[in-house]
Amino acid sequence: MNDVTTPEVQALLERSNRLGSDPRYTNYAGGNTSAKGVAVDPVTGADVELLWVKGSGGDLGTLTSNGLAVLRLDRMRALVDVYPGVAQEDEMVAAFDYCLHGKGGAAPSIDTAMHGLVDTAHVDHLHPDAGIALATAAEGEALTKECFGDRVVWVPWRRPGFQLGLDIAAIKRANPQAIGCILGGHGITAWGETSEECEARSLEIIQTAERFISTRGTADPFGPVVAGLEPLPEAERRRRAAELAPLIRGLASTDKPMVGHFTDSEAVLDFLAREKLQPLAALGTSCPDHFLRTKVRPLVLDLPPSAPLAETVARLEQLHAAYRADYAAYYSRHATADSPPMRGADPAIVLVPGVGMFSFGQDKQTARVAGEFYVNAINVMRGAEAISTYAPIAESEKFRIEYWALEEAKLQRKPAPKALAGRVALVTGGGSGIGKAIAARLAAEGACVVVADMNADTAAATAAELGSTDVAVPVTVDVTDEAQVSAAFADAALAFGGVDLIVNNAGLSISKPLLETTARDWDLQHDVMARGSFLVSREAARVMTAQRMGGDIVYIASKNGVFAGPNNVAYGAAKADQAHQVRLLAAELGEHGIRVNGVNPDGVVQGSGIFAGGWGAQRAAVYGVPEEELGAFYAKRTLLKREVLPENVANAVFALTGGELSHTTGLHIPVDAGVAAAFLR
Template sequence: MSNDATTALPSAPDPTAAELIARSNRLGSDPTNTNYAGGNTSAKGTATDPVTGEDVELLWVKGSGGDLGTLTEKGLAVLRLDRLRALQGVYAGVDREDEMVAAFDFTLHGKGGAAPSIDTAMHGLVDAAHVDHLHPDSGIAIATAADGERLTATIFGGKVAWVPWRRPGFQLGLDIAAIKAENPDAIGCILGGHGITAWGDTSDEAERNSLWIIRTAADYIAEHSAPEPFGPALEGYAPLPEAERRAKAAALAATIRGIASTDAPVVGHFTDDERVLEFLASTEHPRIAALGTSCPDHFLRTKVKPLVVDLPSEASVEETITRLHELHADYRADYQAYYDAHATAESPAIRGADPLIVLVPGVGMFSYGRDAQTARVAGEFYLNAIGVIKGAEGLSTYSPISDAEKFAIEYWALEEAKLRRMPKPKPLATRVALVTGAASGIGKAIATRLAAEGASVVIADLSLEKAQQAAAEIGSTDVAVGIAADVSDEHAVQAAIDATVLAFGGLDLVVNNAGLSLSKSLLDTTVADWDLQHNVMAKGSFLVSKAAAKVLIDQKLGGDIVYISSKNSVFAGPNNIAYSATKADQAHQVRLLAAELGEHGVKVNGINPDGVVRGSGIFASGWGANRAKTYGIEEQDLGAFYAQRTILKREVVPENVANAVFAICTSDFSHTTGLHIPVDAGVAAAFLR
């Protein structure tokens, strides 16, 4: 048969799938409905089987991973309902749940799409055309209350059923299907310890029912909650004034990140959200925090419980750091005991005993993850948990699922398989970089390359507007942020370091790139010219390196400091005394700091570019015209002129410098420090001796 006779699957989304995606996006865009990447939605319908030409019943359901708010067709799994329902005949019980997830692959329709999630059975077996499973704070508050079943009946009457806690899987799907059949007037159910599920004959009806359950629960909590769900205020634990608490947070950030990175490096996020501060200012927060989170989506991202500093708000930074190390040792021992108590011979190896959430009274919350987004989302999940606990404690007593059940999910073989499917980390994953003078030219190229290789990047520049614009061009605020910084001002430099550690939890890689130049002869160079260039490049590099070194040492994770020096640090050219002298200063700072910081695992290296004309802020500011005049050529020919005087006859562009910065910061150069790398296409007079 010729290719012309084959039947192609339609490229346009199926109307049922399109309607499902729209509903999912609406529900997922509101955090009161479900947390990020939490929950799943589905729709049943018919489509033409391209093999038989006959109608076939299908289930479109959000697949494993992804987020409802941003769900697209690629995030859906499409399954044949007849084959999915037939799995009931081979289901061998809760001890064989993992096999059922593998069996879902044999029910798929077509190719492509997302892998079916553990919740697929819930959607396929429930006799309703449209099903929503969500994790709203209000619903989980009822689900985790000690008397959640009674509250469900009181709040919703017969419209919402109660389902006792059961680990997600095929049996839970059977349970919900049976409860719906037994309760024909029910529009949904509260899943004990977990969340809510709602259904409807149409997409609109399912969405209305989901929202009705969520809002009815929220309204009941607001009307009937105890006035102080977390107990009365705890003396001495009130929030510090904003400036003071953020200064304390910045002073603690390096130590806490080092603690959280003991087993594996992580990126951090800080928030002083009023909900965190209120929780930590209450008398009951130590008891409640020790109970941990309950919803699987929560503790998979936050660990079973946080590390909570048991000191009042006014405790000094030094006292807090000392206590943090003591509490960290206790936390690791406690987590190891939790693992040992529940692990079996088949359990995956322990994944790390460090906290992902650290709470500091009066200051706020530090959260951690494999990248900035994961760290931020972990914090958002703990905020969800605080909301859940507040609702449960306000109506009853917070009663999360047992540690045994938490362990069973945290170390589930399916969860382990999901982790193994994740893409290999990029070379600079978990590294936080600060690049000065990065709104344009060499600095921007460096920041762009570092971000592309997995780093979280802070772009510092004199102009806040330009720094933020450059950051936005690189990516979201989970990838790059822009800040204003005058590197010649000690206070401004410290503010830049503080902003960096509060944005991403710490600091690993510093690039001293900020610079300027005035091309003048000795007799024409004024004291002001000399001071300006030395203040920005020599003094500025010193100030940035000094403030950054404090963070790098406190973290105990090593790190890199890179100076963008110049071939002029070793090459003597005319009409360039102030610039070349300050570059020589920078070059020797590299050697001095390499010798001093090596014992802390900090590498210090330099890059010596030749004149970078294209995209350079320095050349655009008049330097290019002056250098062209010095050499007796037209300014537009300067790049070509520089290229022709090199051994390789190649012009140096900002990306060439960025490549060298990236290379020197990788593990391939883990044993290299105090080095200057020429990026000049070969200038014999600038060869290092």
């Protein structure tokens, strides 16, 4: 019964999307909204009161009817009579399942009781920065009274759950004049008899709190700027960020591979330059949604941005070791016999004064959202310090939520990660043909992909086809140019934290007899394929060794690197050069856990930029067949009599990098449908 045509549901979704689209009102996947209404029970034909509420794990900004949990209100409220008390309140979440109405819909969240028990038709629970600033101020209760009078009521901190729902319901009954409440250490809740009234009251609470902080607050709540911690100039700042990103990503991936995100917004840089940076960062975040994403506190570098790179790297390594020890101690202080195992001791947020913030997660979206949440936390700390002193919930309470059995169950419900989840791939020549097919396959298997191509338009188009910038980004690069190659890897580091899967695919071909092959023909093909692969692999090795996460380098070589075909000296020699680079680099980089392998395609005509650029016509002339029949010609001369497609090459790349061949390096895989003359010996 979560039909989008139901007026209550339509109004709820529209309100939710508006509130969820503004980060000032709530954070990604944070908060929840609800509506109550009457529908016809399809079994009895009688009217039944229902509660539609955002389900577990959903996002308000993108909420659809499928993201709503739908419960019978009479059954949900009947749970009050069987509530066993705070000590066993987690059991009530399972009981919500017995209140569901109809088939489908989302799983009810822990906040369902808040929405169902409050006696009003519409309820919003949000995490606005200004609201949480009041909620985390040391004098939060008194300040709430000063800000709102009796129009908004203070609710002391309580972990989300059934009892909190009972508390808010009781407070509403005792304060009929109130439009909502400030939840200590947490956020806000508002209510109304219509969707419009509820939304207006949510906005009133948020905007009133914003004005209160702005007019009553101090000018520099984070204290003065510390000399030497000012932001570096933008170009220098981003250069330093690109240098540090792979190292920091490697540290943050000690327990499991992470993808990175970099933020150097004004709000972040200002916080990092201020006197109170260290003590406030050490207090950690407060709102449950915040520290579940960011961990209880960040790692903060205690050196100025002017420090030499080597000194900065050494200090980050020391601080990381100390962070892991501190996190393990935090777990030991609060864990009980039934606590879930420690999930990992690496930081999710790393703050580097003068440079910016590095955030990490199992994928790019998670990493980006973690950074967004910490920006929310900075705004909260600024607001709380402006009007009082920032006083987040106790560390023991944070642990109770971070290692909550219900939170663990939510994590266990997530689908298993794909084979390349947490990995960052860079594909040269990725805008078309074989490169495009490889980029698509790697993205489909969970990798973040940097589509590198000399043609900016095709790189951008391919990246856009693969998805949002959380999945793929384009870079324009001429692989023969050292500076451009370095810049491409810097862009990859800023986008995803580094790289750990490289595909040397960029290439071209000119088919001529020896006596017609010019020095320019020779140099061009060797520059792009032999020199270009060398430059890309060298830069990849620098990044991968800094990350200390191992990695993969794959060369798209050719059957022609093994087989001596006619009128093909420059191309064949360049491909043979690439083929031997595979062997040389496999031998050299193995000690760093970097595997180097190759793929030898042949006759990939469909979708090929090389063949479309004249190579097809040249090879067709050599073999005396029409160009449009070249693919079929190549297929007929193979043992399998099958045409080789770009996707077949992409499959081989995945086979080499997807985890099943973890002990293989220095290998060349033929993808030629069987050319006996090119068998490896």
